[in-house]
Amino acid sequence: MTCFQVIGEDYVKDLSQLKKLNEFVDDATFIRDIAKVKQDNKLKFAQYLEKEYRVKINPSSMFDVHVKRIHEYKRQLLNCLHIIALYNRIRKNPTAPFVPRTVIIGGKAAPGYHMAKMIIKLITSVADVVNNDPAVGSKLKVIFLENYRVSLAEKVIPATDLSEQISTAGTEASGTGNMKFMLNGALTIGTMDGANVEMAEEAGEENLFIFGMRVEDVSEMDKKGYDAMSYYKKIPELKQVMDQIASGFFSPRNPELFKDLTDMLFKYDRFKVFADFEDYLKSQDKVSKLYQNPVEWTKMVIRNIAATGKFSSDRTITEYATEVWGVEPTDLKIPPPNEPREAIEETVKALKKM
Numbered sequence: 001m002t003c004f005q006v007i008g009e010d011y012v013k014d015l016s017q018l019k020k021l022n023e024f025v026d027d028a029t030f031i032r033d034i035a036k037v038k039q040d041n042k043l044k045f046a047q048y049l050e051k052e053y054r055v056k057i058n059p060s061s062m063f064d065v066h067v068k069r070i071h072e073y074k075r076q077l078l079n080c081l082h083i084i085a086l087y088n089r090i091r092k093n094p095t096a097p098f099v100p101r102t103v104i105i106g107g108k109a110a111p112g113y114h115m116a117k118m119i120i121k122l123i124t125s126v127a128d129v130v131n132n133d134p135a136v137g138s139k140l141k142v143i144f145l146e147n148y149r150v151s152l153a154e155k156v157i158p159a160t161d162l163s164e165q166i167s168t169a170g171t172e173a174s175g176t177g178n179m180k181f182m183l184n185g186a187l188t189i190g191t192m193d194g195a196n197v198e199m200a201e202e203a204g205e206e207n208l209f210i211f212g213m214r215v216e217d218v219s220e221m222d223k224k225g226y227d228a229m230s231y232y233k234k235i236p237e238l239k240q241v242m243d244q245i246a247s248g249f250f251s252p253r254n255p256e257l258f259k260d261l262t263d264m265l266f267k268y269d270r271f272k273v274f275a276d277f278e279d280y281l282k283s284q285d286k287v288s289k290l291y292q293n294p295v296e297w298t299k300m301v302i303r304n305i306a307a308t309g310k311f312s313s314d315r316t317i318t319e320y321a322t323e324v325w326g327v328e329p330t331d332l333k334i335p336p337p338n339e340p341r342e343a344i345e346e347t348v349k350a351l352k353k354m
């Protein structure tokens with residue numbers, strides 16, 4: 001049962017009609033079919049990775065995806081600290097049940113942005129250790145997706161179970177990746193930042209995994225001063241993770257490799273990674289718990305897809321046209337850009353007469 005069969009095809013031109021999907025949130029057949037689409041997309045992406053990059057991933061594991069430019073404010077580091085914490089939990093208790101995850105991080109660093117390049121180096125170094133530890137097996141895999149670009153986004157976003165939107169509150173103007181994932185049937189773990197706020201408003205906060213400081217909490221902390229060391233002392237899992245990075249556990253041939261990175265996190269982290277660490281881990285535990293219940297997970301996915309109407313670019317442009325630019329639609333046909341010159345000249349002439 002496709003979306004076409006369930007609510008008709010008008011939603012293609014009027015995305016707000018996706019809200020009709022809410023009527024089918026308890027329909028067992030529809031739930032099964034939505035889950036099947038996701039599973040097919042995951043399988044296809046796993047095959048692509050195997051063919052192009054010779055890496056094997058477990059298509060029944062949760063695909064936890066964080067793809068965007070590498071930047072301190074987007075906090076790929078917070079994700080990386082979580083990966084290490086999960087790794088430590090597996091090693092501490094190898095026989096305990098664990099919800100299998102494939103964490104995929106991708107994005108480019110600007111050529112002159114040293115810290116961003118070190119973040120990538122940390123991710124690939126952690127991946128080397130985690131992916132080759134027999135104690136971990138297929139429970140946890142870490143993939144750094146190189147050369148992230150639109151043609152790769154088109155493949156990975158539809159295959160995603162969990163979308164990482166974890167910037168420090170008050171730093172992301174909007175984000176667009178967050179909306180793409182939501183429309184394509186991923187659940188979001190995120191802060192109350194940028195358009196995550198509207199996504200929570202549209203879908204209901206209970207249908208996202210919202211964690212961490214709100215904008216007000218961040219400004220309050222800026223007044224009092226952010227003390228990274230206090231979190232390090234207070235949270236045992238954070239202390240262990242940071243001690244490992246600082247002592248060269250992930251860079252045995254160059255124990256000092258991540259010194260710039262650890263110095264930044266302890267002494268001048270403008271994006272307060274440690275302050276959200278504990279709540280992020282708790283929220284990730286809730287994600288894992290729900291993932292064990294595929295029906296409830298998929299129901300939440302359906303509620304999210306149904307709430308994406310507002311994020312249509314058609315709606316956005318129409319609103320700009322009427323409210324900001326004060327212009328109305330014309331029935332003049334604008335030819336596509338690859339049309340012969342003459343067709344475009346005709347349109348230009350007609351426009352000049354208006």
Ligand SMILES: *Cc1c(COP(=O)(O)O)cnc(C)c1O
Nearest residue numbers: 068148149150153175176177178
């Ligand atoms: C959507 C998109 C982005 C923007 O992602 P954000 O999460 O909003 O920063 C960047 N790169 C590519 C290739 C995209 O498709």
